[in-house]
Amino acid sequence: MRRVSRIAVAGVATAALAVTVSACGSSSSSSSSGSNESKGIGLAYDVGGKGDQSFNDAAYAGFQQAQKDFNVGGRDIEPQDNESDADKVQRLETLAKSGYNPVIGVGYAYAPAVKEAAAKFPNTTFGIIDDNTINKKNVADMVFHEEQSSYLAGVAAALTTKTNTVGFIGGVDVPLIHKFEAGYEQGVKDTKPSVKVKAQYLTQTAAEGGFSSPDKGETAAEGQIADGADVIYAAAGLSGQGVIKAAAAHKVWAIGVDSDQYKQAALAPYKNYILTSALKNVQGAVYDLSKSVIKDKKPLSGEVRGSLSNGGVGLADSNPTFKNNAELQAALKKAEEGIKNGTITVKTS
Known part of the structure; x- marks a missing residue:
């Protein structure tokens, strides 16, 4: 019985982190040697932010592992208290304008923002966790059973x-x-x-x-x-x-x-x-989308659903x-x- 996620995301990337604060919320940027700091993976967290030991941290683990494996930079941004959809749109557009690709919104609350940002940046691949309502060619809707x-x-x-x-x-x-x-x-x-x-x-x-x-x-x-x-x-x-x-x-x-x-x-x-x-293999979803864009050059698109059959969900036995x-x-x-x-x-x- 498989009760562990299909992609084992472990360890911490050795990239240096520089913390900044902007109108989009607090963020950290990192780069691997040989990569352009303005390129890589953009990640925008759900409410609770990094450090929840759960949903957001799973996304961060996939973000870190993809940076390490594909030798690219990245920027991850924390949410703000009582933020609006406009704040989320600004956050995603800031990442896309800076050249990050893919740009991933963690959580269903990003659906309106991803839809709007994806329309403005058709050459950037966007991903959203826990929503499958956007239906755009440059969006991967990553959902789970x-x-x-x-x-x-x-x-x-x-x-x-x-x-x-x-x-x-x-x-x-x-x-x-x-x-x-x-x-x-x-x-x-x-x-x-x-x-x-x-x-x-x-x-x-x-x-x-x-x-x-x-x-x-x-x-x-x-x-x-x-x-x-x-x-x-x-x-x-x-x-x-x-x-x-x-x-x-x-x-x-x-x-x-x-x-x-x-x-x-x-x-x-x-x-x-x-x-x-x-x-719920959120870390695998972030990793797989990053891989499809950065390494495979064949971005995932449409609904990508994790289940027991494909290892997207399971039960831990630690x-x-x-x-x-x-x-x-x-x-x-x-x-x-x-x-x-x-x-x-x-x-x-």
Whole structure:
């Protein structure tokens, strides 16, 4: 059973980083020897920014590895608080004007900005993570079957809980995060129908901090733990760190998301309580798009969707307690095979 991302993105590029601040948000630029500093990969982060140990950091890992492997420079830019679509457009256009190619927006919130910038710079390849609505020849819409890895997380939760109560915490109440919840709940119920699933969302909009507020995640997790949940899956970006912190404090299990959060340095104090993580190969998506433009000279375009079948999503097995549970691993293998061969159809809402 493959529960690791197809492209292993590891290590830190040795390029020097120079931090600047502009109207587009804080950014860092790097260059590899022999490359033009105005060329390379442009990356614009989602809310929460770099350091979330999850979604944005996965994109950064792919960005770093592509720079190293293809000997090119790059510039990555942080978001601003309460920014508008116009701010995002300016950020992407600044990268394109500077000669960065591809230019990648991390997160569905970039859809209007990518659409506008791509129309103005038809010779630049743009990418967007988690949106497939743009439909332009110079845009790669990089999306995932998050419900599939979430289903596996639900199987794991159902076979791990001792209280017959598990939790789900979504960062923002939007269709994308509904996919995580739907897959998770289905995996739980298909495995053990008697298990209760407590689900909640931190905010209605991203501007309210649902993806960027560890304190909100911690408070929500505390409430679910008080109600009996002993396994909690968080699809909440940076806010998920608070969920993991609360789980560790109460000695219950957390399930991470997007990156293998058991391995994240900032979460090391809590890793013994991170059962697994539902992986989404964002780092591979960033890397593959960069490779298609820089090395292959055949830019990806249109919808590029990651699934269990192609390694775009999966489940991490870094925690020995999880990895060495034979009953759990057998159930996960059976569930994965069912999803791949079509005998299990995972809901998205």
